[in-house]
Amino acid sequence: MDAIRIRGGRPLRGTIQISGAKNAALPILCATLLSDGASRIRNIPQLRDIVTTAQLLRVLGRQVSIDMPEITVAEGGDVKPEAPYDLVKQMRASVLVLGPLVARYGRARVSLPGGCAIGTRPIDQHLKGLEAMGCSIRLEQGYVIAEGPNGGGRLRGAEICFDIQTVTGTENLMMAAALAKGRTTLINCAREPEIEELGRVLNKMGASIDGAGTDVIHIQGPERGELAPFDHAIIPDRIEAGTYMVAAAAVEGSEVRISGGELADLETLVVKLRATGVEVEALDRDVVVRRTRPLKPVDITTATHPGFPTDMQAQFMVLMSTAGGKSVITETIFENRFMHVPELQRMGASIAIRGNTAVLQGVQTLFGASVMATDLRASASLVIAGLVATGETEVRRVYHIDRGYEAIEQKLAIVGADITRIKGAEA
Numbered sequence: 181m182d183a184i185r186i187r188g189g190r191p192l193r194g195t196i197q198i199s200g201a202k203n204a205a206l207p208i209l210c211a212t213l214l215s216d217g218a219s220r221i222r223n224i225p226q227l228r229d230i231v232t233t234a235q236l237l238r239v240l241g242r243q244v245s246i247d248m249p250e251i252t253v254a255e256g257g258d259v260k261p262e263a264p265y266d267l268v269k270q271m272r273a274s275v276l277v278l279g280p281l282v283a284r285y286g287r288a289r290v291s292l293p294g295g296c297a298i299g300t301r302p303i304d305q306h307l308k309g310l311e312a313m314g315c316s317i318r319l320e321q322g323y324v325i326a327e328g329p330n331g332g333g334r335l336r337g338a339e340i341c342f343d344i345q346t347v348t349g350t351e352n353l354m355m356a357a358a359l360a361k362g363r364t365t366l367i368n369c370a371r372e373p374e375i376e377e378l379g380r381v382l383n384k385m386g387a388s389i390d391g392a393g394t395d396v397i398h399i400q401g402p403e404r405g406e407l408a409p410f411d412h413a414i415i416p417d418r419i420e421a422g423t424y425m426v427a428a429a430a431v432e433g434s435e436v437r438i439s440g441g442e443l444a445d446l447e448t449l450v451v452k453l454r455a456t457g458v459e460v461e462a463l464d465r466d467v468v469v470r471r472t473r474p475l476k477p478v479d480i481t482t483a484t485h486p487g488f489p490t491d492m493q494a495q496f497m498v499l500m501s502t503a504g505g506k507s508v509i510t511e512t513i514f515e516n517r518f519m520h521v522p523e524l525q526r527m528g529a530s531i532a533i534r535g536n537t538a539v540l541q542g543v544q545t546l547f548g549a550s551v552m553a554t555d556l557r558a559s560a561s562l563v564i565a566g567l568v569a570t571g572e573t574e575v576r577r578v579y580h581i582d583r584g585y586e587a588i589e590q591k592l593a594i595v596g597a598d599i600t601r602i603k604g605a606e607a
């Protein structure tokens with residue numbers, strides 16, 4: 181297994197180019213199931229989750245050609261609407277094929293994803309929504325089996341109110357409703373920019389969707405049960421941009437231009453960064469982050485968009501670990517997303533956990549150590565900790581990072597970090 185070795189303490193200077201958004205690319209790749217013909221998706225990030233999704237689409241009977249940063253998905257041979265456990269367990273977002281498959285083929289058999297490092301992550305909201313659209317759902321041997329009305333017929337539009345806001349739940353039901361007969365109203369939807377992006381793509385395919393990116397979405401199903409192929413370039417990854425903004429903020433003396441970071445999608449992070457004393461400035465379509473003085477402590481509470489993103493919580497915690505005073509970080513989205521805390525403590529951070537709250541007392545500096553993480557964003561936070569720390573840090577189990585950050589060590593090396601990937605390091 182690869183590891184990343186960092187010798188910390190060097191300010192970052194230069195420009196980092198942001199890749200396409202993982203969490204936009206995944207549902208959009210799944211949306212190709214709603215049509216035949218060849219759909220072309222551009223600005224795809226080179227990530228392990230993308231490869232897994234391509235494999236999944238092939239298993240489902242699609243022809244997938246990859247020529248990064250582009251992927252073309254076309255009609256293949258026989259469609260087998262079945263997502264096997266081996267692929268779903270690698271990536272929970274595989275559940276995003278459920279809505280498109282049952283809407284298009286009247287039937288789907290998709291493995292239940294099971295728990296993961298950050299929480300139990302049920303999919304009850306996805307299933308309740310599909311049931312409201314006339315699906316019959318049963319669970320059998322770890323699989324969800326969904327069938328359209330009257331033994332595989334077309335889904336019916338419905339009024340659906342989510343009990344909690346869910347990103348992939350909203351996306352799954354949008355894709356299902358895009359082919360359903362009649363009108364669907366989704367209420368209490370998640371409002372992430374990636375949902376808005378999926379809405380744009382579905383509309384390009386000929387769907388009629390209004391309100392994606394707000395908490396109420398209206399979808400008018402088409403006359404016939406099929407949509408057209410599309411050509412689309414994916415928006416930049418706001419979480420990747422946010423991660424590099426925090427990396428720049430973490431080391432005093434840094435000035436990094438983040439190319440392709442959309443400030444409008446990162447407002448809460450920007451407000452919080454500015455409150456720490458870091459300068460954040462929009463320049464043309466880029467963002468410049470400048471750290472010139474010691475950090476002030478700031479509290480954060482994660483929330484659905486436009487609140488502070490849970491996917492930035494671990495990285496922000498590293499920042500607060502060397503701030504001048506006490507800060508409080510509360511995680512409200514996932515029940516187990518403090519897995520990075522024990523590792524940061526090993527690097528000298530002072531953090532006390534009380535339920536879903538972490539109380540930090542800023543320290544002078546962190547110290548390099550061998551660390552490892554169990555999820556993507558926690559791994560990224562440990563890389564940032566390595567950039568701050570004196571001495572050498574080795575972040576193990578880098579495959580988590582490779583799921584969601586394209587060439588992280590190369591992008592950080594370009595701005596002056598002393599960082600290398602060690603191939604086949606000890607696990």
Ligand code: EPU
Pocket residue numbers: 203206272273299300301302303304305306307344345346347348349370490491513514515556557584
């Ligand atoms: N939830 C339920 N029932 C459901 C669905 C969700 O109880 O049917 C709960 C979850 O357990 C969680 C909360 O609702 O406590 C929110 O989960 P959500 O469904 O919004 O998360 P997700 O759709 O599985 C996406 C991103 C995550 C990101 C979350 C929150 C994708 C592919 N994944 O996950 O991204 O953390 O939204 O913003 O879009 C990452 O990229 O590292 C990542 C984990």
